[in-house]
Amino acid sequence: MIRVVLPFHLRNLARIEGEAQLEVAAPVTVRAVLEALENKYPVLRGTIRDHGNLKRRPFVRFFASKEDLSLEPPETQLPGEVVNGEEPFLIVGAMAGG
Amino acid sequence: MRCARVLVGTKKGAFILTADGKRKNWTVSGPHFAGWEIYHVKGSPADPDHIYASQTSGWFGQIIQRSLDGGKTWNPPGSRPEDLVGSGGFPKGESNKFVYEGEVGTHKWYDGTQHPWEFKRIWHLEPSLTDPNTVYAGAEDAAIFKTTDGGKTWKELSGLRRAKGNLWQPGAGGMAVHTILLDPKNPNRIYIAISAAGAFRTDDGGKTWKPINRGLKSQYELPDPDAEVGHCVHRIALHPSRPDVLFMQKHWDVLRTDNAGEQWSEVSGNLPSDFGFPIDVHAHEPETIFVVPIKSDSEHYPPDGKLRVYRSKTGGNEWEALTRGLPQENCYVNVLRDAMAVDKLDPCGIYFGTTGGQVYCSADGGDSWNAIVRDLPAVYSVEVQMLS
Secondary structure, three states, X not given: OEEEXXXXXXXXXXXXXXXXXXXXXXXXXXXXHHHHXXXXXXXXXXXXXXXXXXXXXXXXXXXXOOEEOOOOOOOOEOOHHHHOOOOOEEEEEOOOOO | OOEEEEEEEEOOEEEEEEEEOOOXXXXXXXXXXXXXXXXXXXXXXXXXXXXXXXXXXXXOEEEEEEEOOOXXXXXXXXXXXXXXXXXXXXXXXXXXXXXXXXXXXXXEOOOOOEEEOOOOEEEEEEEOOOOOOOEEEEEEOOEEEEEOOOOOOOEEOHHHHHXXXXXXXXXXXXXXXXXXXXXXXXXXXXXXXXXXXXXXXXOOOOOOOEEOOOOOOOOOOOOOOOOOOOEOEEEEEEOOOOOOOEEEEEXXXXXXXXXXXXXXXXXXXXXXXXXXXXXXXXXXXXXXEEEEEEOOOOOOOOHHHOOOEEEEOOOOOOXXXXXXXXXXXOOOOOOOOEOEEXXXXXXXXXXXXXXXXXXXXXXXXXOOOEXXXXXXXXXXXXXXXXXX
């Protein structure tokens, strides 16, 4: 089970209490997690990555095991502790308020 | 007794204000969608319990919300698994999917070069006059979209961008379709307005559009007096009984047309400033119009720190200041283009919201005003519904 932590506004939008729990088949990549998340919570489509080109929105960041994966390709496999559920995959609203 | 329900979009959420027909004692609900920018909230004239909201964020993009119970509960249309199933067996969740039709194309950029259209947000939602599941949406970058399934999916009416869209250029506030007026007598006729591009009209239900800006003068921005596009129209309004008569608040100048936009003439008359954003028409008097003069495009607050609505009972040119109940000193708020509305009660109610978070109501056609609320986030939009 993959654990995903969402930012406050997206948790409210998707009506998720706490973490999202996802079944994701191997290989567990950034893209596979995002697809599983959007399939389970379709209201999140377009909010984390663009509807058309599936690019990460500019002020959304991805972290796993304290590593910033935001600029890594979507095929990047997540670390073992995220795959086995010890650590969550973090989707973070960037601190860009200005 | 009929009552009024006021739908308020703000910088940090939506609020719903309700009162009986006297419009004195108000109940406030909200914030709905707390922390999100709510550009516009509007109910269907065909079914007032169908309400649509444009929810946006610089982080998470565009969300469309819909209520089927008058604003008590909300859902993004089509986002539940049972609502819409894609080819892969999963819900598509396309209520926030606004994709320009065909080749994206380009418009004029600040430096005079061409720049590709990029969807940013929905500024304005205009439900159909007859079908609660049909809604038009005005987008930034400027385009008009339409849904016929209650907001589950949206399709661009791309003919609008073929009306010299390559010459449109964003103003300081962006380049958005901010006004959509549906002609109640002719279902194929729609008027829209875009800042720094102008006003446009379709007579075939949105397939083709033409600029309707003859008579507008913008001498510094547009030295060519015959320029068809490029005018900074802030708002247009009509009375349902006379949809060929339009009133316009332009960046500078208040204007009217009596022939569906074929020719405009200035009616600023004795206004203390003819810069401003909203304009609206009295529900029962088609020649009575309201504006809120703002000192200038450099300052964006009322002249002399006095918040005054101006009313013309002659369709323009002759204006009177309406001040009773409004702050007449030290007031430096703005009133944005979508933040004024009128109700159909008798006497007609006028409403407007400010960037300082006040929503004012006049229950006597503008003669006197009361603040319904004073401390909301900056108000982006105000609409009003009549309920039985």
